[in-house]
Amino acid sequence: MQRSKAELRTAILRTRRGVSKHTRDTEARALADHLPALVTGSWTICAYVPIGSEPGSVEQLDDLCSRGVRVLLPVARTDAGGVPQPLRWGEYRPGELVDAPHGLREPAQPWLAAEAIADASLILVPALAVDRTGVRLGRGAGFYDRSLGLADAAAHLVAVVRDDELVDDLPAEPHDVRMTHALTPRAGLVGLG
Numbered sequence: 001m002q003r004s005k006a007e008l009r010t011a012i013l014r015t016r017r018g019v020s021k022h023t024r025d026t027e028a029r030a031l032a033d034h035l036p037a038l039v040t041g042s043w044t045i046c047a048y049v050p051i052g053s054e055p056g057s058v059e060q061l062d063d064l065c066s067r068g069v070r071v072l073l074p075v076a077r078t079d080a081g082g083v084p085q086p087l088r089w090g091e092y093r094p095g096e097l098v099d100a101p102h103g104l105r106e107p108a109q110p111w112l113a114a115e116a117i118a119d120a121s122l123i124l125v126p127a128l129a130v131d132r133t134g135v136r137l138g139r140g141a142g143f144y145d146r147s148l149g150l151a152d153a154a155a156h157l158v159a160v161v162r163d164d165e166l167v168d169d170l171p172a173e174p175h176d177v178r179m180t181h182a183l184t185p186r187a188g189l190v191g192l193g
């Protein structure tokens with residue numbers, strides 16, 4: 001019997017909390033080493049600032065900027081009733097992140113509209129897990145599910161996960177937007193679907 005999304009989230013977050021800082025740092029460097037091969041020229045990509053035990057690093061964002069890549073970062077907000085809204089986007093400038101709701105770090109204003117995601121050729125999406133058909137397990141708030149449908153149909157939607165978080169099967173719901181790829185520290189870019 002397949003576990004529920006809530007049970008999977010709890011188990012993955014517990015495992016991530018047990019990963020040493022050294023291992024997280026080593027994996028972040030490996031992820032950063034894979035990125036230059038994924039972007040060419042003056043691309044626009046959407047990325048994220050990792051929090052807690054999420055894979056990745058601010059240094060990889062700095063490296064992308066130094067290569068001439070335009071990096072957009074998400075701005076997550078809810079409406080007056082607490083319902084998550086589609087992500088807005090802010091241009092990343094090294095050293096200029098500010099504290100944000102939900103324990104996040106984001107670019108300071110001005111922000112771009114949710115539709116700015118359509119400018120990106122590559123969208124790096126935080127995930128707790130992704131399966132080989134592209135089903136992504138996020139944290140459950142729905143910010144990305146409300147946003148990814150606005151992306152260009154040709155964009156690579158890349159779930160960034162630890163190697164053991166690329167799994168064979170996850171529970172899916174009709175509103176889930178499938179990832180086209182996974183990015184893991186050891187395997188690099190893996191096609192899904």
